[in-house]
Amino acid sequence: MTVPSGTAGTPLHAIVPAAGRAERFGTGELKQLSRVAGRPLVAWTVERLLAFGCASVVVAFPEEVLAAARHALPDDPRVSTVTGGATRQASVASALAESPAAAEQWVAVHDGARAVVALSDLAVALIAAEAGDGSVLGRDLTDTLKRVEEGRIVETLDRRALFRAETPQIFRRRTLERAFEAARRDRFVGTDEASLVERLGGMRIAAVRAEYPNPKLTYPEDLAEIERLLDREAAR
Numbered sequence: 001m002t003v004p005s006g007t008a009g010t011p012l013h014a015i016v017p018a019a020g021r022a023e024r025f026g027t028g029e030l031k032q033l034s035r036v037a038g039r040p041l042v043a044w045t046v047e048r049l050l051a052f053g054c055a056s057v058v059v060a061f062p063e064e065v066l067a068a069a070r071h072a073l074p075d076d077p078r079v080s081t082v083t084g085g086a087t088r089q090a091s092v093a094s095a096l097a098e099s100p101a102a103a104e105q106w107v108a109v110h111d112g113a114r115a116v117v118a119l120s121d122l123a124v125a126l127i128a129a130e131a132g133d134g135s136v137l138g139r140d141l142t143d144t145l146k147r148v149e150e151g152r153i154v155e156t157l158d159r160r161a162l163f164r165a166e167t168p169q170i171f172r173r174r175t176l177e178r179a180f181e182a183a184r185r186d187r188f189v190g191t192d193e194a195s196l197v198e199r200l201g202g203m204r205i206a207a208v209r210a211e212y213p214n215p216k217l218t219y220p221e222d223l224a225e226i227e228r229l230l231d232r233e234a235a236r
Contacts, residue, residue, distance in 0.1 A: 011055040012126055013101035014168075017091040018042050018069070018112030019060045019084025030065060031217050032112040033072060037230045040072040041217055044115035044230065047074050049108070052119050058099050059112065060084035060091035089189055089196070093180050101173045106130070108168035109176075109193050111216055116229045117168065118212035125170055125208045132204030134171035136194050138164050139210050163207045166214050169193045175203070 018032040032042040042059065049057050056078050061069040063083045070081045082098045084091030092109055101107050106129060110117065121137055129135035141162050147155040169192060171179075179196035183189070190196045197203050215225055 010106060010126075010130065011101075012053070012106050012108055012170075013099050013173075014049045014054040014057045014108045014110055015092055015095040015099060016042065016045060016049070016057060016059040016110055016112045017084065017088050017095065018045075019062045019091040020088065020113075030062065030069075032061075033065070033069060034217065034223060036115065036223055036227050037234075040069075041115050041226070042069070042112045043072050043074060045110065045112050046079060048115065048117060048119070049110065050074060050076055050078060052122050054078065054108070055105075056080070056100050058082060058095040060095045087189060088191070089180070089183065092176075092193065096173070096176055096180070099173065103172070103174040103177075105173055106170055107173050107176060108170045110168040111166075113217040114167055114214055115217075115226055116233070117214045118210070121208070121210045121212055121214065122168060124211075125168055125206075128206035128208045129170040132206055133175060134169070134194070134197060134203065135206040135208050136163075136165050136167075136169045136192075137208045137210050137214065138166045140164070165192055165194060166210065166216070167192075171197055175200070 033040045046057050046059060059081050061081055061084055066081060066083055073079050082094050085094055099107060125135045125137045141159040141164055145157040145159055146153045147157055175197060179200055182199060183196050194205055213229055215222060217226060
């Protein structure tokens, strides 16, 4: 299934950070290479982006697994790999430097550990990005949130004003380059791409609410849920 990239056929390029050490995964292996439904997790992620019609997909891996990891990916000329950095920010910057995307073209940064993002959600996120300066796929919060200081609850936050960011996060290449350059200059390290773009000021970043599950592999027990979703899709 191929979904047109953009409202006017605008090419969408993708960057997949897959160089994290995943301390919370706790198995000693790179979680993005964990086998799910018979294949490495990151292979499913990249295949999903190719099915959407991405013009290129650049995947950042740790240097020590780069050669082996390349063989885990779909054999497609649109796919390339780079050595990632010590942080997500460094890995995305490395992949962006290698991306063939033109300055005005859209780049989707998507977690290597999110293998089941719905193509329809990705399409809506791209359309929303094109209406402004970018977009972030995510969802509303359902839990009651507390602010804690020194182990004590001091405030209940209004969850109606909060949004749980996921990926993809979509911005023009030139916007990402400006954001990364500003972060380097200020020695700022963010937790996602939107946190860097927000610092530029005046940016219209759409919060796109996902309609379908988009789980991220964080703990070993997450594998079963991701495999269940992949199996459900295969049965359709």
